[in-house]
């Protein structure tokens with residue numbers, strides 16, 4: 219057996235056991251169940267016992283559902299595409315190496331990206347921001363663990379981390395966790411409090427988070443309608459990641475005598491998914507921010523070139539001007555986020571972010 223085969227086997231064995239065995243120190247925390255016992259950390263449920271608040275945040279997050287998420291199961295052909303497991307059911311980062319693409323595991327299917335995936339150290343102990351030898355889980359400080367590189371292990375497939383690196387946020391030292399893991403207060407068993415970090419990771423499924431990303435402005439300049447979108451809040455492109463995320467600026471001109479918007483529920487509106495000529499009272503797509511798939515022949519939206527990535531980089535602005543037809547009494551404009559570009563306004567995959575109306 220040559221060296222690399224043996225090394226490979228050794229790594230395999232190590233990974234299969236989720237790392238080597240860790241010893242828990244005795245603590246005055248009142249939890250003696252673990253005292254003096256040897257614990258092998260392999261499931262998020264072990265952490266739940268003492269970190270119920272963190273567990274509850276993580277449970278239901280897209281990290282926890284990564285392997286059970288119906289959208290992922292559909293696209294991965296129920297994980298018959300095995301390469302999809304690499305990041306959706308990963309072994310601990312530290313086993314593969316921080317910043318390296320993770321390897322798949324075959325256990326704890328309902329835990330997706332688990333506590334263990336992120337927090338297990340190469341020696342089988344727990345990693346955190348601080349050395350806490352007195353805590354029952356005895357976390358050790360690891361800069362690799364809380365660095366952007368750790369998120370990048372899985373989050374650079376579609377260049378989100380590279381986009382961040384090119385932004386002012388990287389320069390200023392505002393990390394992924396600063397925006398996606400906000401500070402929260404935690405209460406200890408003895409009733410005292412300390413600061414922690416939220417484990418919900420809001421992103422493309424969180425309307426409030428999405429609304430933070432874009433500043434949508436609608437105005438009239440002479441006989442032109444001016445629509446503009448600035449990425450003011452995302453530390454990377456807006457939208458980022460998945461090639462099928464899309465952000466649409468749409469508008470319609472209302473001739474005099476048109477019913478007020480309240481009488482026309484959003485669900486009844488036709489989908490503005492195709493570029494088209496403005497026609498009174500029909501929604502027209504002014505601009506779509508999106509990264510196309512490699513084999514897409516048609517541009518992602520009006521004004522784009524075939525294969526052009528129109529996502530808005532951090533701090534970038536896109537402005538579109540449209541002539542206002544004679545006889546227009548009012549203009550309405552909307553900003554939509556779509557989890558896939560192939561869905562209409564009434565789809566649950568579409569989120570209405572902003573709505574404006576200008577009386578002319």
Ligand code: HEC
Pocket residue numbers: 247249252259261262264265266267268269333334337344345346347348349350353354355356357406412
């Ligand atoms: C027997 C109880 C117990 C278990 C089980 C446990 N922890 Fe802890 N952990 C604690 C206590 C207590 C603290 C200290 C909290 C404080 O600051 O008061 C702590 C602190 C931490 C910290 C904070 C370190 C820092 O940066 O300050 C991390 C991270 C952590 N635990 C992760 C985990 C993970 C992940 C698991 C499961 C693999 C786990 N713990 C299991 C009790 C436990």
Ligand code: HEC
Pocket residue numbers: 287289290293294295299301302303304305306319371372373375422458459460557
């Ligand atoms: C290199 C790591 C990695 C691999 C490999 C990977 N993904 Fe993902 N996937 C991610 C990350 C990170 C996200 C979250 C970012 C996002 O939503 O765009 C994600 C999100 C998704 C989503 C969006 C889920 C939702 O609810 O909107 C789908 C669907 C998906 N992946 C399918 C797949 C399929 C199918 C494969 C295999 C062909 C795959 N992924 C392989 C990292 C990966």
Ligand code: HEC
Pocket residue numbers: 280281283284285287290305306308311320331335336368369370371372373394395398399419420421422423424
């Ligand atoms: C081991 C791989 C892995 C690591 C490490 C990882 N993620 Fe993820 N992340 C994923 C996957 C996979 C998804 C999507 C799962 C799904 O939707 O099914 C995801 C989803 C997300 C989402 C999107 C949630 C949503 O609702 O769309 C955010 C935000 C996120 N991760 C932030 C982070 C941050 C910040 C870090 C670093 C602290 C990080 N992730 C580390 C794999 C990872």
Ligand code: HEC
Pocket residue numbers: 262265266269272273274276277281331332333334335336337346347363364395399404413414415416417
């Ligand atoms: C995607 C990676 C990831 C996953 C999954 C994850 N954590 Fe964390 N966790 C982090 C990061 C990063 C920090 C440190 C944030 C910082 O201080 O910059 C952290 C901090 C903590 C802390 C200390 C701060 C606080 O809020 O108390 C505890 C405790 C903790 N995690 C426990 C857990 C437990 C328990 C689970 C599973 C239920 C879990 N983590 C899942 C990445 C993760």
Ligand code: HEC
Pocket residue numbers: 366369370373378379382387392393394395396397398420421422423427428430431451452453454455456457458459460463
């Ligand atoms: C300045 C704040 C900020 C920083 C820094 C930041 N993000 Fe985001 N992120 C956002 C906002 C706002 C959104 C929602 C808009 C969007 O989807 O683009 C978002 C969305 C996401 C999503 C959801 C994508 C999807 O398809 O659902 C992922 C994943 C993500 N960010 C990962 C990261 C990672 C990884 C880093 C670090 C390399 C990072 N973010 C840095 C603010 C930030």
